[in-house]
Amino acid sequence: KNQVEQSPQSLIILEGKNCTLQCNYTVSPFSNLRWYKQDTGRGPVSLTIMTFSENTKSNGRYTATLDADTKQSSLHITASQLSDSASYICVVSDRGSTLGRLYFGRGTQLTVWP
């Protein structure tokens, strides 16, 4: 069964600190992995996307890593800001269909305190 598991479920950090979010998946055949940021009451917005051959991708203070062998990914946030408070969702796409089906994790709820 294709699944995406994220940890921790929730995280509280102080402004300016770094943090790392984890994602494990069992989706096969694998196409790509994305990290989305979802603010409360809003739709998800893409942060990074990585294919099988990529093992790291940065977008400003966000750096995602991918280990396709162990089927693990992480999202590292440096120098956190209050605006980073949101849910971070790991999404894996398979290449077994023309739809490009997406499998969603439940997200990590990050709260940044001043």
Next chain:
Amino acid sequence: EADIYQTPRYLVIGTGKKITLECSQTMGHDKMYWYQQDPGMELHLIHYSYGVNSTEKGDLSSESTVSRIRTEHFPLTLESARPSHTSQYLCASSDAASRTGDKSSYNEQFFGPGTRLTVL
């Protein structure tokens, strides 16, 4: 920022009412999707469309229906709302996927802001 819109953003309605959630995109995307999301839970695909006059049911069974008469418009309808339909509904769109060798296109989905539906 993606050009995909949903209305209304919030809707509180009584049991038994018929409702239509609107979704429009101005990017000319062929594929459109409806997801349902409960608090703290993952998004579940309930409907999708490859293009005009194409609609399919997603992974999660839903009593809602959809239509795709125009490329840019993908409304979702509930004929008789019930409290169990209370949820957030997210619309998304993407370009048609293309494949070259072993590498798939990113097929990135752009999401609307969502409609928070509460059925009393």
